[in-house]
Amino acid sequence: MSATLVLFYLLGAACLLGGLGVVASRRVIHCALFLLLSLVSVAGLYLLLSADFLALVQVLIYGGAVTIVLLFALMLTRVTDLTTRLDNPQKPLALVAALALFLILVATVAFTPWGPQAPERVELVALGRSLFSQWAVPFEIASVVLLVALIGALVIARPEEDQ
């Protein structure tokens, strides 16, 4: 077993463990911390796939911003009392649905011929060139989307004014 495979299994296990913690933990703060574990190990997986830039973006945006914002939301909505149930009554049904989907996906992956596989390292410079030439218009639209979401979040979360 090569070193990269061992690394992959370690990171994948951390990622799935974090995911299971998010959906199964009983304390909401623990859920947020498990989410952080999962997201950071996904960044490690990007490094294994030699997508350096994405790993950076993942740590910055998910590991930094998204987790902190989620923690702020948990703090502001104060769901820390342990008496409230965190789960729906439809939990068994959800388990069945998730397992069924997983089996279908794994079967699809297993029975599809994927053809020749040649993972190749791509240059960061080339990615940047492509992002700002071929994908320039979607890139600008993405920034407009972010701006609109920012303004929308401000408008929605603003305290009520006297009417």
Add this chain to the structure above:
Amino acid sequence: MIALEHFLVLGAALFCIGIYGVLARRNAVLILMSIELMLNAVNINLVAFAMYLRPGEFVGQVFAIFVIAVAAAEVGLGLAIVLRLYRNRASVNVDEIDLLKW
């Protein structure tokens, strides 16, 4: 040497964990966290496909970047809605938000 299938199965597992979280959780913030898990699973798949099947092109990576941007917007908006909900109904449990149900 890691095969493409490894990443695909991992992505599928993470996606299904996310689906389970969305369906089984009651707290709106926890549902948002599960959605983040699902988006990450999709990103793993996109990057793995890009690296293994189309190494010369950047479509997969660029799409993953856009997914991350949209996910950031989604978290911001979703949490604004959750905060407003908490202010109006003093609860973030989705089964208690039934104004539109009849």
